[in-house]
Amino acid sequence: MFETADLLLTPTTPGPPHGHDGPGERINTALTWAFNLSGHPAISIPAGFDSCGLPVGLQAVARHGREADLVAAALLTSSAVEVAPWPP
Numbered sequence: 001m002f003e004t005a006d007l008l009l010t011p012t013t014p015g016p017p018h019g020h021d022g023p024g025e026r027i028n029t030a031l032t033w034a035f036n037l038s039g040h041p042a043i044s045i046p047a048g049f050d051s052c053g054l055p056v057g058l059q060a061v062a063r064h065g066r067e068a069d070l071v072a073a074a075l076l077t078s079s080a081v082e083v084a085p086w087p088p
Contacts, residue, residue: 002063007073012044012057035061043070045077 001008013030035042040061047058058077062069 008061010059012059041067041070043074045074
């Protein structure tokens with residue numbers, strides 16, 4: 001994939017987060033595990049909130065050794081998209 005693209009963009013998770021009491025009936029597997037196993041550098045960039053007010057993350061993944069591309073993408077995203085800060 002990285003022969004034709006510099007970055008792969010995915011949601012950080014495929015669904016909403018579970019509460020502090022655990023997942024219960026809802027299982028939510030992060031989309032980060034594959035890149036933890038492959039060793040590809042990745043970053044989660046805050047991307048706003050869903051309709052329930054829960055935070056949403058955009059994951060960017062780069063080629064091996066291209067961490068600087070992720071930092072640049074995060075800086076560009078944060079300056080191009082106005083995201084309200086997470087509530088205290």
